[in-house]
Amino acid sequence: MESEKVAIVGAGWAGLQTLQSLKELGVEAEVFESRGSVGGTWTTDMSYHGLQKRNLMTFKGQAFPFKGMTEESLREKLDAGSVREYLESFAEKMELKEMIHLNSRVKEIRYHSKSQKAYLLVESDGAEVEVEKGPYRLVVFSSFAAKEDVxxxxxxxxxxxxxxxxxxxxxxxxxxxxxxxxxxxxxxxxxxxxxxxxxxxxxxxxxxxxxxxxxxxxxxxxxxxxxxxxxxxxxxxxxxxxxxxxxxxxxxxxxxxxxxxxxxxxxxxxxxxxxxxxxxxxxxxxxxxxxxxxxxxxxxATGYETGWGDLKLLKDGEVVDAGDVKLYHHAVVPNFPCLMSASTAFFQFGPCRGLTTAQYITWYLQAAPSEAEMIATAQQNWSSQSAGKALAAQGDDK
The missing domain is CATH 3.50.50 (FAD/NAD(P)-binding domain)
Incomplete structure (x- = not known):
């Protein structure tokens, strides 16, 4: 796996945990974040008034508890500012910041089936041109979009x-x-x-x-x-x-x-x-x-947008639609096998999902299943989830 490289879209909780876990497992990875800081939902421009979080969720892998965590505080909820500070300190202490590209929005993913490599077209704030990044064996979509608070x-x-x-x-x-x-x-x-x-x-x-x-x-x-x-x-x-x-x-x-x-x-x-x-x-x-x-x-307040639909996907120069495709292991797009959705990968809940997602990625890189195998396996899925939404947020779907 030393020759393989992974790109992660989004530097929120899941993106940071996946990056740190991949680092522990010896997989080279880097993150692209459209905003100017890490934190995703908990950044200043995305966290609405009074947003709170259960204190039970902490980063996994290397133990990283909240500052001042006590038995009593485990039963309380944290405000957005405290969570944001925790996320930023995690990225700092785990030396992840050098692997995170801020103000970098992924616009397009280009996959070449012969080499099984993907390239990203990235738009940076203040730059007049879009830059191609890569190659990557896998791109993990770990992002949720939101409107600014009014x-x-x-x-x-x-x-x-x-x-x-x-x-x-x-x-x-x-x-x-x-x-x-x-x-x-x-x-x-x-x-x-x-x-x-x-x-x-x-x-x-x-x-x-x-x-x-x-x-x-x-x-x-x-x-x-x-x-x-x-x-x-x-x-x-x-x-x-x-x-x-x-x-x-x-x-x-x-x-x-x-x-x-x-x-x-x-x-x-x-x-x-x-x-x-x-x-x-x-x-x-x-x-x-x-x-x-x-x-x-x-x-x-009838759902959410992940930003998945904003990505342009090109496979060997042809546009690919991954909107309603059944996913391999509820995670990887079988007809675009360089792309994985972290929000649909129900291996675990919360930060634990970032850790198990990283473990799954190491298996996937080594197993290298063929597209035919992935499509056949995905057709056996019992759920009707779509790639752009998590399994638990599908309205009346199973």
């Missing part, structure tokens, strides 16, 4: 806000506004989503064991595991309409989002409306029922 402008103008989407993104938006004391909010969704309760997750114990066992029931039913997890107090369904029982037990509306008690309280304070959006008008959002929800701003 919350301050909304609050300053006292605009009426409609948040559309009942999942984790919708809750994040609601909590972000609530933390600023802003009340001009309405929440619209088709049906409420289930969330993990933060306190039981950090406690573990016998109930935690029962919850892990209940997840196996997803092999047979969408409803039964949710019922079990709710009964033992691990799940909550905010803004559920109805009586004593939750409105539904549909496991397809459970994406492993986590809410602590304060976040649940924030969400419960917001006016919520269930319905199907029809069209935008000058007054606001009109529903299929005919009801009009008046607002000045609509925030669509």
């Amino acid at each position: 919350m301050e402008e909304i609050i300053k103008k006292d605009l009426k806000v409609l948040v559309v989407g009942g999942g984790k993104s919708g809750c994040d938006m609601i909590c972000a506004f609530q933390k600023k004391g802003y009340k001009q909010l309405t929440w619209l969704f088709r049906a409420p989503y289930w969330f993990l309760r933060y306190a039981p997750v950090t406690t573990g114990g016998f109930k935690g064991f029962l919850f892990l066992c209940s997840l196996l029931l997803f092999l047979f039913s969408y409803q039964l595991p949710v019922v079990v997890a709710w009964l033992i107090g691990y799940l909550v369904l905010p803004k559920s309409e109805g009586g004593l029982l939750p409105q539904h037990f549909d496991g397809r509306r459970f994406h492993f989002g986590i809410l602590d008690d304060k976040q649940v309280a924030f969400v419960e304070q917001v006016a919520a409306k269930q319905g199907e959006p029809k069209e935008l008008t000058k007054e606001g959002m009109q529903l299929e029922s005919g009801e009009m929800l008046k607002c000045d701003v609509v925030i669509y």
Whole structure:
């Protein structure tokens, strides 16, 4: 593997962990980050107001705990600034910065099937020309795109806000506004989503064991595991309409989002409306029922964009579409075998995924499966995930 080289797109949590783990494993790698600093979601221009993170997640491989970590702090959530400082110190202490190209946006990947090598077309801030980088045996896409925050402008103008989407993104938006004391909010969704309760997750114990066992029931039913997890107090369904029982037990509306008690309280304070959006008008959002929800701003919190679709892929000079292709091992694009998606590689959760992704990369570089083998294996996938989104964020897909 000494002759192989890997490129990583994105210097967020996953990108940094993958880079450090590959370094430990003796694989040469470098990172391309479009922004001016490491940190991904936690950088200043991407972390919205009140963004928090579970303190349970730390970098793996070489032990690198949060500064001042205690048994008590393990049950708290960190603010974005603390996480950003932690990520930057990790890159510094592990001597990764010399392998990271900041202000470098990957525009195109060119793959040559005969040599099995890939080249990147990179656009750098302040440069008038795009530069070709490579060759690489594998390109790991470990990036999520986001829009700059406009919350301050909304609050300053006292605009009426409609948040559309009942999942984790919708809750994040609601909590972000609530933390600023802003009340001009309405929440619209088709049906409420289930969330993990933060306190039981950090406690573990016998109930935690029962919850892990209940997840196996997803092999047979969408409803039964949710019922079990709710009964033992691990799940909550905010803004559920109805009586004593939750409105539904549909496991397809459970994406492993986590809410602590304060976040649940924030969400419960917001006016919520269930319905199907029809069209935008000058007054606001009109529903299929005919009801009009008046607002000045609509925030669509119905999913996320990874930036995957912005990449131009060329294989032997021909454009390749990797949007709906089934992935080899849920990770590598079989008809473009130099490209791997870190967000779909469900080998683990959190930073552990960066470590196991690096381990997988070392296996892949040595195994060197043929395109025919990868395509045949990918066709056996039970899931219908797409390359641009993580498996747990596919709406009603399996």
